[in-house]
Amino acid sequence: MSLSQGKNTFQSRSRAAIEDPKLRANFLSAMDGLMSKRDQAFEDKAQLERLRILGAQVRQNALVKLPELLVELETKLTQKGVQVHWAQSPEEAVDIIKAISLNVGAKNIIKGKSMVSEEIHLNEKMAEIGVRCLESDLGEYIIQLAKETPSHIVMPAIHKNTAEIADLLHEKTGIERKEDAIYMTEQARLQLRKNFMAADIGLSGVNFAVAETGTLCLVENEGNGRLSTTVPKTHIAIMGIEKVVEKLEDVTPLLSLLTRSATGQAITTYFNMISGPRKENELDGPESVHLVLLDHGRTQMYQDDELLETLRCIRCAACMNHCPVYTRVGGHAYGFTYPGPIGKILMPHLEGLDETQALPTASSLCGACAEVCPVKIPIPDLLVRLREESNNENRQTSRVKGAGVKRHGIEPIIWSMWRWWHQGEKRYNFMTSMMAQFRFLQPKTLSPWTHYRSLPKLAKKTFHQQMKERQVRINRQAENLKATSKGEKL
Amino acid sequence: MTARSAILEKLTQAAKIRAGEGNKIPNRPDFCVMERDVMDLTSLCNQFETVISKVNGEVIRTSEENLVICIQQLLQDKQVKCLLLPSAHEFQETLAKSVEEILLYDREIEQWKDQLFNNIDASITSTLGGIAETGSLVLWPSLEEPRLMSLVPPIHIAILHKKDIQPTFWHFMKRHNWSQGMPTNALLISGPSKTADIEQTLAYGVHGPKELIVLLVE
Ligand code: SF4
Numbered sequence: 001m002s003l004s005q006g007k008n009t010f011q012s013r014s015r016a017a018i019e020d021p022k023l024r025a026n027f028l029s030a031m032d033g034l035m036s037k038r039d040q041a042f043e044d045k046a047q048l049e050r051l052r053i054l055g056a057q058v059r060q061n062a063l064v065k066l067p068e069l070l071v072e073l074e075t076k077l078t079q080k081g082v083q084v085h086w087a088q089s090p091e092e093a094v095d096i097i098k099a100i101s102l103n104v105g106a107k108n109i110i111k112g113k114s115m116v117s118e119e120i121h122l123n124e125k126m127a128e129i130g131v132r133c134l135e136s137d138l139g140e141y142i143i144q145l146a147k148e149t150p151s152h153i154v155m156p157a158i159h160k161n162t163a164e165i166a167d168l169l170h171e172k173t174g175i176e177r178k179e180d181a182i183y184m185t186e187q188a189r190l191q192l193r194k195n196f197m198a199a200d201i202g203l204s205g206v207n208f209a210v211a212e213t214g215t216l217c218l219v220e221n222e223g224n225g226r227l228s229t230t231v232p233k234t235h236i237a238i239m240g241i242e243k244v245v246e247k248l249e250d251v252t253p254l255l256s257l258l259t260r261s262a263t264g265q266a267i268t269t270y271f272n273m274i275s276g277p278r279k280e281n282e283l284d285g286p287e288s289v290h291l292v293l294l295d296h297g298r299t300q301m302y303q304d305d306e307l308l309e310t311l312r313c314i315r316c317a318a319c320m321n322h323c324p325v326y327t328r329v330g331g332h333a334y335g336f337t338y339p340g341p342i343g344k345i346l347m348p349h350l351e352g353l354d355e356t357q358a359l360p361t362a363s364s365l366c367g368a369c370a371e372v373c374p375v376k377i378p379i380p381d382l383l384v385r386l387r388e389e390s391n392n393e394n395r396q397t398s399r400v401k402g403a404g405v406k407r408h409g410i411e412p413i414i415w416s417m418w419r420w421w422h423q424g425e426k427r428y429n430f431m432t433s434m435m436a437q438f439r440f441l442q443p444k445t446l447s448p449w450t451h452y453r454s455l456p457k458l459a460k461k462t463f464h465q466q467m468k469e470r471q472v473r474i475n476r477q478a479e480n481l482k483a484t485s486k487g488e489k490l
Numbered sequence: 491m492t493a494r495s496a497i498l499e500k501l502t503q504a505a506k507i508r509a510g511e512g513n514k515i516p517n518r519p520d521f522c523v524m525e526r527d528v529m530d531l532t533s534l535c536n537q538f539e540t541v542i543s544k545v546n547g548e549v550i551r552t553s554e555e556n557l558v559i560c561i562q563q564l565l566q567d568k569q570v571k572c573l574l575l576p577s578a579h580e581f582q583e584t585l586a587k588s589v590e591e592i593l594l595y596d597r598e599i600e601q602w603k604d605q606l607f608n609n610i611d612a613s614i615t616s617t618l619g620g621i622a623e624t625g626s627l628v629l630w631p632s633l634e635e636p637r638l639m640s641l642v643p644p645i646h647i648a649i650l651h652k653k654d655i656q657p658t659f660w661h662f663m664k665r666h667n668w669s670q671g672m673p674t675n676a677l678l679i680s681g682p683s684k685t686a687d688i689e690q691t692l693a694y695g696v697h698g699p700k701e702l703i704v705l706l707v708e
Binding site for chain 2: 026030033034047050051053054057058060061064065066067070071080086087088092136137138139142155156157158160161162165181182184185186188189192193196197212213214215221222223224226227230231233241246247248249252253255256263265266267268269270271272273274275276277278279281282283284285293295299302303305
């Protein structure tokens with residue numbers, strides 16, 4: 001889906017989304033709900049601010065020490081019998097998972113929610129070798145039935161309303177068509193139970209990985225994550241290399257920030273901490289556990305102090321819930337695995353700016369995302385940075401893949417002239433007074449600016465001229481005043 | 491070059507440059523924001539009950555002497571026919587009268603998956619403690635109480651002792667010195683399983699238990 005993006009596809013997709021009233025209504029009500037839940041979950045705003053500072057510090061601390069922490073995590077996990085694999089690209093990650101599947105003769109994989117598995121398009125890739133991946137998170141299950149991709153990183157099926165889901169489940173699974181979320185949830189439970197029992201491999205993501213203790217932490221409400229990581233004989237966890245934290249205590253502020261920012265819950269139903277496969281004598285749990293560590297553009301961000309901040313993200317989705325653009329166009333319009341503000345600063349590194357050039361511009365820079373981000377990622381600053389990178393003239397030296405993609409045609413020439421005009425007082429004044437004088441030559445439209453905005457008109461007189469005249473007027477008035485006051489005295 | 495060394499080399503290079511630019515490794519962050527005003531056990535208990543009740547967790551207060559009677563009553567109220575107990579459970583004999591069948595988790599899961607998933611109405615587990623601020627139970631599944639006991643049966647009954655309640659997760663892990671060693675699996679459970687994936691309508695009992703009953707022993 002993310003490959004071969006045409007140039008204007010974000011524009012055309014977002015236009016289509018805006019003209020779809022049902023989609024807009026679904027997103028609007030969902031985002032309103034999520035925003036107010038988050039707000040209520042953080043009653044004490046001073047406390048929230050202190051917690052955000054700690055959250056940001058904990059993540060930054062882990063990033064500064066990232067190479068050592070990854071090695072420590074690997075050592076600790078290996079000691080406990082977990083097999084750790086490293087992948088630079090999605091292809092490598094897929095190959096690792098394929099090899100494990102072939103090795104254990106797997107036919108069925110049951111999946112807990114994992115955005116990284118979406119990032120590497122795992123389901124389609126495994127189908128190539130005849131292994132079926134079944135999503136077990138209810139939202140993911142729904143969109144898998146609909147053959148769609150997630151439109152939100154926490155609530156994947158948020159673009160659908162109850163009626164649409166009732167139609168879908170009725171059509172695809174043969175259950176009665178009832179617009180009743182509780183009935184449908186119960187039916188999905190029954191449908192998925194046998195799949196948990198039959199699956200050969202359980203696959204999950206990771207929310208935090210603790211280097212100190214070698215622990216993989218999973219956050220969830222449904223219990224499908226626990227089933228996926230406990231019932232099948234093999235468990236594969238997959239995570240981006242940035243997900244590691246140094247100490248066990250580091251997860252406490254992050255967990256508290258994550259669940260409240262995401263859905264307004266004090267905590268999710270389950271917080272699952274896995275530190276190894278089934279030990280001898282234990283009666284359940286997977287016999288083998290694998291961890292796949294994925295790079296996919298993350299080391300690129302790591303090279304640059306500013307871009308590094310992107311890696312603090314804990315995938316809470318608060319930025320998209322509060323984004324006026326996301327709320328209006330929805331998650332699919334972006335066309336990439338991660339939508340919304342976080343997607344706009346992340347996807348260019350994963351897929352290259354050339355593939356994703358519309359993303360950094362799909363923002364009004366209103367700053368709502370940075371205001372709510374629990375780990376204080378300055379998203380608008382990063383968007384501006386990526387816009388600059390898109391026009392970077394030093395393609396070779398830039399650290400961003402696809403930099404300079406927008407630098408072509410006469411635009412750079414116009415801007416360098418613009419700069420030249422502004423660098424000398426005389427030429428500046430000359431140019432502006434010429435423009436004021438010949439203002440009747442100004443074009444009537446300035447597309448695409450004037451499609452939605454009124455045309456700004458050049459003034460009769462330049463700002464400098466007006467200021468000069470004003471000064472003259474003031475001086476004259478002052479003189480008059482002096483003259484009259486002198487007269488009074490006499 | 492393997493993927494591992496390629497990734498680590500890129501990271502180490504960048505980290506070196508950073509260190510070279512005079513960026514010192516920062517001190518460990520200060521966790522004072524996680525501190526809480528001291529609360530007595532009774533207030534912690536009350537807080538625990540309030541919070542877990544909000545997410546449909548049921549709390550029944552009882553005492554050590556009345557615990558068995560309380561469980562018997564509960565099994566009757568919930569019409570439990572088949573009960574799952576840890577192997578060699580102290581109440582095994584007393585509870586046998588209250589239900590039609592008692593199963594013990596004493597075999598490897600592979601040998602009786604079907605039965606576990608399909609026949610059992612309720613299970614009873616112990617807990618390591620509770621967390622007041624988030625209304626969470628802390629469980630360390632073990633040889634006697636394997637992981638699936640608290641997950642597969644539709645009703646999960648958990649026994650929590652008042653003295654084991656801590657203000658926050660952070661306090662809990664400090665108190666129990668978790669950084670020195672973790673079991674293969676540790677869990678926080680806060681209410682019965684739930685989802686809001688269908689248009690944000692809350693539905694309890696998705697893949698895990700539909701009911702969570704905490705017997706709070708005071
Ligand atoms: S960027 Fe911040 S707000 Fe957005 S998902 Fe990541 S942590 Fe949450």
